[in-house]
Amino acid sequence: MTTTSTVRAAAVLVLALGLAGCARDGAGAGSPSPAAPLPSGLVLQVAHTGGFTTPEExxxxxxxxxxxxxxxxxxxxxxxxxxxxxxxxxxxxxxxxEATVRALVDRAVEAGVTEDGDLGEPPVADAPTTRFTLTTDEGTAVREVYALAETPDDTLPAEQAEARGRLRALQDELTGLTAPAEAYVPQTVAAVVAPHRGGDPELPQPDVAWPGPELPGTPVGPGISCVSATGQQAADVLAAAASASVQTPWVTPDGARWSIAFRPVLPHESGCADLG
Known part of the structure; x- marks a missing residue:
């Protein structure tokens, strides 16, 4: 009896352990893996670089x-x-x-932002390059395509045209989101500064006292400099610029007159150093 009872008990224990193992395996197979956390900052961006335009632009x-x-x-x-x-x-x-952000990330991958195939060099002069940037927990991928909007697909090899078409469709989807929108109020605003050259004599603009940091600031291109205003200075600059035009002469206490092109600084940027 003792031997039989011992064998029977051992068999029951083995069966119980086997069932428990199966239960654990089944639970693991049927439970979705938790999604990787999204980066807290920039996830996806489409921007133009280069092209024939002014240094201020x-x-x-x-x-x-x-x-x-x-x-x-x-x-x-x-x-x-x-x-x-x-x-x-x-x-x-x-x-x-969050679900929409994750879906956009998936679309960017499907569109080829993480790929590195040849997208061609169309014979188009002075067109901008479209830069796609995608950041996930695996790192940052950047893909650039020259003259994306300016190049007809039928002028390219089929493989390049298909790859460009996917990126163009991604850009259209991202710029066509229909969530409710409101005006973006930046915490920092950058001012790209050049000497005022008189403007349009038929549409003279009134002088406006400059309320921001000392001008002209740090050189950032041929004949132009940049200063960044933040905090109360940013609020003062935005208030003054709200009724100004691109040809407004901005006057500093020393009597100098400046032309200023404004650039709202985005949440992941810090100021002039991040401008194009």
Whole structure:
């Protein structure tokens, strides 16, 4: 009896352990792996670089769209069509949920942002390059394509045209998000500065006292410099620029008159050093 009872008990123990192991294996197989956390800052961005334009435009150009891990999506907003145009560019911020951010990341991967195949060098002069940037827990991928909007697909080999088409569709999707939008109010604003050259004599603009940091600031390109205003100075600059135009003469206490192109600093940027 003792031997039989011992064998029976051992068999029951082995069976119980086997069932427990199966249960653990089944639970592991049926439970989805937790998603990797999104970066807290920049996740996805589409921006133009280069092209034939002025040094001021190169320095102050805004990305087409910037997506952050917390769901903020910054895009270029509509600009009123008057001359001279307003001094401040229009930037909008939308708020999307985590699932949408993850879906956009997946779309960027599907579109080829992490790939490195040849996208061609179309014979187009002075066009901008479109830069796609994707940041995940695995690192940052950057892919650049020259003259994306300016090059017809039928002028390229089929493989290059297909790869460009996927990136173009991604750009269209990102810039076409329809979440509610409101004006983006930056904590820091950069001012790209050059000597004022008189403007349009038929549309003279009134002088405005400059309320920000000392001008002209740090050189950032041929004939232009940059200063960054933050905190209360940024608020003062934004308030003064709200009713100014791109041809407004900004006057410093020494009587110097300056032309200023404004660039709202995005959440992942710090100031002049991050400009194009």
């Amino acid at each position: 190169l320095a102050t150009r805004l990305p087409l769209v910037t997506v952050y891990g917390d769901g903020r999506v910054l895009t270029q907003g509509p600009q009123i069509e008057i001359w001279p145009p307003p001094a401040l560019p229009s930037v909008q911020v939308q708020q999307v949920d």
